[in-house]
Every structure is written in structure tokens, then in C-alpha cells.
Amino acid sequence: MTASDCLEISVLGRGYGESIVLHVPALGWIVVDSFLTEAGSPAALEYIKSQGGDLDQVVGIVATHWHDDHIQGISDLLKNCRAAQFSLPIALQGKQFRAIAYEAARVGTNETSSGAAELLASLRVIKGSDRVPNWVTEGQIIHRTVFSLAGRAHRFELEALSPSKKDVDAFLLHVAAQTLAPSNDAFRIPEFTENDISMAAWGRISGQFFLLGADLEERKQADRGWNNVLARLAPLGEQAGYYKIAHHGAKSGHSQRVWSELCVTDPVATIAPWTKGGKAIPTEADCRRIQALTSRAYVTTRNPLRKPQRMASVVEGKIRSMNAGLRAHPSEVGRITATLDVTPASPAWRVELHGRACELGDYSPAA
Numbered sequence: 001m002t003a004s005d006c007l008e009i010s011v012l013g014r015g016y017g018e019s020i021v022l023h024v025p026a027l028g029w030i031v032v033d034s035f036l037t038e039a040g041s042p043a044a045l046e047y048i049k050s051q052g053g054d055l056d057q058v059v060g061i062v063a064t065h066w067h068d069d070h071i072q073g074i075s076d077l078l079k080n081c082r083a084a085q086f087s088l089p090i091a092l093q094g095k096q097f098r099a100i101a102y103e104a105a106r107v108g109t110n111e112t113s114s115g116a117a118e119l120l121a122s123l124r125v126i127k128g129s130d131r132v133p134n135w136v137t138e139g140q141i142i143h144r145t146v147f148s149l150a151g152r153a154h155r156f157e158l159e160a161l162s163p164s165k166k167d168v169d170a171f172l173l174h175v176a177a178q179t180l181a182p183s184n185d186a187f188r189i190p191e192f193t194e195n196d197i198s199m200a201a202w203g204r205i206s207g208q209f210f211l212l213g214a215d216l217e218e219r220k221q222a223d224r225g226w227n228n229v230l231a232r233l234a235p236l237g238e239q240a241g242y243y244k245i246a247h248h249g250a251k252s253g254h255s256q257r258v259w260s261e262l263c264v265t266d267p268v269a270t271i272a273p274w275t276k277g278g279k280a281i282p283t284e285a286d287c288r289r290i291q292a293l294t295s296r297a298y299v300t301t302r303n304p305l306r307k308p309q310r311m312a313s314v315v316e317g318k319i320r321s322m323n324a325g326l327r328a329h330p331s332e333v334g335r336i337t338a339t340l341d342v343t344p345a346s347p348a349w350r351v352e353l354h355g356r357a358c359e360l361g362d363y364s365p366a367a
């Protein structure tokens with residue numbers, strides 16, 4: 001087995017910000033969402049470089065939605081990774097959204113508007129490099145490849161599970177209603193707090209499956225959010241051995257059926273915590289719920305409300321000894337890397353923790 005025989009999924013986080021880096025045999029790198037390190041560069045870019053990765057081998061960059069904690073640095077990634085296809089939810093092509101993004105870029109004040117400005121900057125990079133964005137909706141295969149390994153043919157697929165048609169329609173209605181609201185003649189920037197158009201994804205590789213939950217939420221309606229995903233996916237009987245838990249482990253992203261029907265028993269589960277205004281997700285109640293569902297849950301950030309300190313020298317030393325020449329990752333970024341060797345008859349996930357990452361049992365949402 002070599003590293004290139006393995007599927008690798010790395011979740012990066014620093015307490016606010018989530019980025020997932022996939023390395024797929026015979027295909028290359030795929031980056032899902034982005035955040036900036038303290039030094040102001042995309043954490044995913046730093047990670048790929050630290051692994052000696054070739055940026056021309058980054059085949060895909062995915063923006064699951066336009067919230068600040070998922071999109072900062074996406075335009076920089078697109079600039080640096082010129083061969084990458086840019087995939088984003090279809091609702092973000094609406095005329096209403098373009099108007100909002102334009103205004104947001106001009107004003108650029110609050111959290112959502114800076115997310116919109118980053119998205120606008122990304123679309124400009126794409127246009128300037130003669131690429132066309134891949135506007136995604138449920139059921140679309142974002143990336144696919146077939147490769148030969150150990151004398152056997154293997155297949156990889158990454159499929160978008162959301163947004164559903166109804167999710168998109170509801171989002172556009174929300175945008176239209178807010179955009180049209182009169183507000184002292186001034187253009188009013190709508191506030192979006194919901195994650196209705198968030199793009200979750202399902203991965204298939206050699207009979208194994210993984211689920212990237214984005215910030216997708218549980219909705220009452222059958223044709224929206226997780227219910228819509230379940231209606232389409234559950235009958236296939238595929239079950240993920242790896243789940244990047246939806247919406248940072250918050251209750252709003254929780255669907256019991258996702259765990260019972262779309263995941264194997266005791267799956268590897270990962271979370272990039274979210275913090276704001278002295279609050280942290282997952283909360284203690286979220287942790288209890290998740291720990292009852294799997295014994296193999298991990299977070300990128302042990303104490304998200306505590307200021308990052310220099311990585312303990314013992315940890316840095318350990319990382320260096322594990323991979324001589326590997327540059328230690330910036331101390332504030334935690335990384336959970338799950339690896340699946342696809343060549344054995346029964347592949348099993350292996351997990352490595354770096355920087356501030358830890359098991360969910362060692363995580364603390366208190367300051």
C-alpha cells in the first residue's frame with residue numbers, strides 16, 4: 001500500500017471556519033469549503049503544500065454555501081489551482097443573488113455580506129481564467145473517475161445530495177421577499193441565517209461510502225433538507241463508514257435517520273466546531289447526543305473558545321517524527337485525517353489527529 005492507494009479525507013478547522021481536503025487515488029485533490037489561517041492564506045492551500053501536493057492536481061473546489069465560515073479564501077484557492085472545477089449550489093446563480101453580492105461587495109460590513117463578496121470575487125476569478133462554474137443541484141455527480149489498483153478496477157464518485165428543488169425555490173423566495181422590502185430607498189442587504197441551500201455530498205469508492213454533511217439542516221417537509229436526501233438515498237442501502245457531521249454538530253442539522261439509515265454502526269464522525277460571541281457549537285448537549293451515536297467522533301478544535309497557543313512542542317515533535325520533512329501545520333489549525341486503503345477486501349478507516357484536534361470526549365465548549 002502507498003499513500004496514493006488511499007482515499008484521504010482531512011477536516012481542517014480553527015474554531016471558526018471549516019475546510020475539507022480530499023485526496024483521491026488517480027484523480028487528485030478536491031477541496032470542499034475554505035477558511036483563512038491567521039496568516040491570511042487558505043488553510044487547505046497550506047495543507048496541500050505541506051504534503052508536497054501539486055496545485056495543478058487540485059481538480060475540484062466546492063463551496064457548499066456562502067456563509068463566512070465556509071467560503072473565506074475560496075477565490076484565492078481558485079487563483080492558485082487553475083485546473084480546478086468550481087462547484088457551488090445552483091441557487092447562487094439567481095439574479096437576486098447577483099444583485100445582493102454586488103451590493104455586499106460594495107458595502108462589505110457584516111458576516112453574510114463578506115461571504116457574498118468572497119463568492120463574487122470567486123466568480124470573477126473563474127471568469128478571468130476561462131472557466132465556467134458548475135452550478136450543482138441534488139443528484140448531480142460532481143467528480144467521477146475509474147482507476148486500476150492492485151489488479152482491480154475501482155470507481156470513485158462524489159454526488160451532490162442537496163439542495164433540493166424545493167430548497168432552492170424557498171431560498172429564492174426568501175431573497176426576493178427581502179430584496180423587495182422598501183428600506184429608506186436604500187438597497188437593503190438581506191440577512192440569511194438559514195443554511196437551506198447548503199450542498200451535502202455522498203462519496204462512493206470501491207464499495208465504501210462517505211457522507212459530507214455541509215451545514216444541511218433538518219426540515220419538516222419531505223422534499224427539503226435531510227428528509228429529501230433520505231427519500232432518495234436510503235432505498236439504495238448504501239451506508240457511510242465516515243460522516244462529516246452536518247452543521248458543526250448542532251441540533252438543527254441532526255437527523256436520527258441519517259445515522260440509522262445512511263451510516264454504518266459506529267462510523268467515524270468529524271466536526272469542525274463553530275464559535276461566535278462566546279458561544280460554541282457543538283454544545284455539551286450536542287456532544288452527548290453524538291457520543292450516544294458513535295464512539296469514534298472527533299473535533300478539529302479542543303477548546304474553540306480558548307485563544308490558540310503555540311502547538312505543544314511534544315506534538316510538533318511527534319508530527320515531525322511521523323513524517324520527516326513535513327512542515328508543522330500552523331498551530332491554530334486542527335486537522336482530522338481519515339484514510340481508507342481501498343485495496344483490501346474489507347477496507348477500514350484509520351484516523352490521525354493533528355494540532356488542536358481531539359476526540360469528542362476531550363472537547364470543551366466552555367471558555
Ligand SMILES: [Zn+2]
Nearest residue numbers: 067069070215
Ligand atoms: Zn457553518
